Amino acid sequence: MRNDSRLSRMLHVLIHMDRHEHSATSEMISKMLNTNPVVVRRTMAGLRERGYVSSEKGHGGGWTLARPLSEITLLDVYNALGEPHLFAIGPAGDQPQCLVEQAVNSALADAMQEAEALLLRRLGSVTLKQIADEFEAKLEARSAAAYSCAS
Amino acid sequence: MRNDSRLSRMLHVLIHMDRHEHSATSEMISKMLNTNPVVVRRTMAGLRERGYVSSEKGHGGGWTLARPLSEITLLDVYNALGEPHLFAIGPAGDQPQCLVEQAVNSALADAMQEAEALLLRRLGSVTLKQIADEFEAKLEARSAAAYSCAS
DNA sequence: GCCATCTGTAACAACACAAGTGACATGACG
């Protein structure tokens, strides 16, 4: 459990759902992510609130993609997850009295904010469709066989 | 304890040590960081191995700065700490069989690596002396009083 | 030699947070 893998998982799920027209239940999704249905529902709740997916209860229910992959960027997904902490490092005290510490934290925060801005800019510039297409191309180059998930 | 604050703390300590010629004991340092002497020794061990500081046991012992601040970059300190994890997010599986997941992780890793490279480049381009000078300038602009630590 | 001082290190508890898990209410369909 070293890292927060919610973003990675959600990207995977969304592309998966695009490749299968039918709705997918939390249990099916949890199987393909090697995890638990509750974790899936918990994590995808944010995506539903933003309208990227929709869920239906009862017979034949489950999750469906509500918008085309070309209209969803990685940043959208990240935001839908509640903008979790990106960095594992950070300043020591909230509001230190020591002026040196303030200077150190300020310098560190500057560098981190720059890196964060770059990362978010990158995430915002890539749509899920691009990743899906990239995958298709790589697949076709490797073999002509059609790809289908284990599930 | 939300973040890994070792880097921030060590930068603070190093600049502090430069402003006080005499050696500082772990206990004094722990007081100024609001922490524990053992944590200080544990964290500063890496800096000692790299030769940025030296420690002496017994009476009058403690920690002393072994190299001028102008020869230590933030990246040096980061490396001396063992290059701790920078990001809190990451891919889901180590080596997924699903090709879509591979594509997702690859896209994500690309963006993260770019951000990491930028951050490390920034850390490598800033010396501790620069931060210390920046602090001096700000201090002088604010008031003519000489600054001295609480400890 | 002896004692106070300070580092070095092991061992373990505390804490935060994502992830895993079980229980149960709720809604939808046949």
Added chain:
DNA sequence: CGTCATGTCACTTGTGTTGTTACAGATGGC
């Protein structure tokens, strides 16, 4: 109504930094 599926709560687990206690080893002054 019974089944299937989501929605949500409460709790446990896993992982890594941080905090803490305990003790061994080295150093210098008496």
